[in-house]
Amino acid sequence: MSDNPRTLHDDMRRVRYLGSARSGTTRAWHMRLTSLALVPLTIGFVWLLLALAGRPYAEVYGVLSRPLPSILMLLVVLAGIYHMQLGMRAIIEDYVHGTQPRDWALAANLFFCVAVGMACVYSVLRLSFV
Amino acid sequence: MAEAPRHGAAVRHQRPLSPHLQIYRPMLTMMMSILHRITGMALYAGTLLLAWFLIAAAAGPRAFGVASGFMGSWFGLLILFGFSWALFHHLLGGIRHFIWDAGYGMDHPAREYLAQATLAGGLGLTLVVWILAFVIR
Numbered sequence: 001m002s003d004n005p006r007t008l009h010d011d012m013r014r015v016r017y018l019g020s021a022r023s024g025t026t027r028a029w030h031m032r033l034t035s036l037a038l039v040p041l042t043i044g045f046v047w048l049l050l051a052l053a054g055r056p057y058a059e060v061y062g063v064l065s066r067p068l069p070s071i072l073m074l075l076v077v078l079a080g081i082y083h084m085q086l087g088m089r090a091i092i093e094d095y096v097h098g099t100q101p102r103d104w105a106l107a108a109n110l111f112f113c114v115a116v117g118m119a120c121v122y123s124v125l126r127l128s129f130v
Numbered sequence: 131m132a133e134a135p136r137h138g139a140a141v142r143h144q145r146p147l148s149p150h151l152q153i154y155r156p157m158l159t160m161m162m163s164i165l166h167r168i169t170g171m172a173l174y175a176g177t178l179l180l181a182w183f184l185i186a187a188a189a190g191p192r193a194f195g196v197a198s199g200f201m202g203s204w205f206g207l208l209i210l211f212g213f214s215w216a217l218f219h220h221l222l223g224g225i226r227h228f229i230w231d232a233g234y235g236m237d238h239p240a241r242e243y244l245a246q247a248t249l250a251g252g253l254g255l256t257l258v259v260w261i262l263a264f265v266i267r
Contacts, residue, residue: 123184
C-alpha cells in the first residue's frame with residue numbers, strides 16, 4: 001500500500017498511465033542540456049558570422065578552414081540540430097492530433113534535422129580537409 | 131477525482147473541454163510563450179540558410195557568389211535580420227526558462243519584468259549586432 005494515509009490506492013494504482021518512470025524526462029533533460037550548451041555557442045556563432053559578414057570568398061574560406069572556427073561551427077550545428085529536433089517534436093506532439101499524421105510529422109521532423117545537420121557537418125569538414 | 135483515468139474503449143462520450151487560447155485576455159507572458167515557439171520554428175527553417183551558406187562555401191567561389199549575392203540583397207538582409215532577432219529573442223527566452231527552472235522569477239512583478247527584459251534585450255542585441263556588422267565592414 002501507499003505511504004500516503006489519505007488514500008486507499010496502492011503505488012501502482014497511483015502511477016499507472018502517468019508515463020514512464022525511467023526515461024520519461026529524457027527529452028526534457030536533453031532540451032536543458034542543449035540549451036545550456038547553446039548559450040555560449042550562440043555567442044561564438046554570432047561573433048564568427050560577424051567576422052565573416054561581407055567578406056570575399058578567399059577570406060571566408062580561410063577562416064572556416066581553421067580548426068577553432070570549424071570546431072565552433074560543428075558544435076553549434078550538432079547542439080542546435082538536436083535542440084531544434086526536440087523542440088519541433090514537442091510542438092508536433094502538442095498540435096498534431098491522430099496517430100498517423102503525428103507519426104508522419106515526427107518522421108519528417110527527424111529526416112529534416114538529420115539531413116540539414118549532415119549537410120552542415122559535411123560542408124564544415126570539407127572546408128578543412130579538402 | 132474518485133477514479134484514475136481509464137484508457138480503454140469505455141471512454142467515448144463527449145467530455146467538457148478546458149478553455150483554450152481565445153478565451154483568455156492576451157497577456158505579455160502568454161504572448162512571449164507563443165513567441166518563443168514561433169522564433170524557435172523560424173530558427174528551424176533558418177537552418178536551411180545556414181546549410182546553404184556552408185554548402186556554398188564548401189562548393190567553391192561560384193556557388194559562394196550566388197549565396198552571398200542573395201544574402202547581401204535587401205531581401206536576404208531582411209531575412210538575416212529576422213533570423214538574428216529570432217536567435218537573440220529565443221536565446222534570452224531560454225535564459226528566462228533557466229531562471230524559472232532555478233525557481234526564481236515566477237511571482238507577479240518578476241515574471242512581467244523578465245518578459246519585458248527578454249523582449250527589449252532581443253531587439254537591443256539585434257540592433258547592436260547589425261550596427262557592429264556595418265561598422266566592421
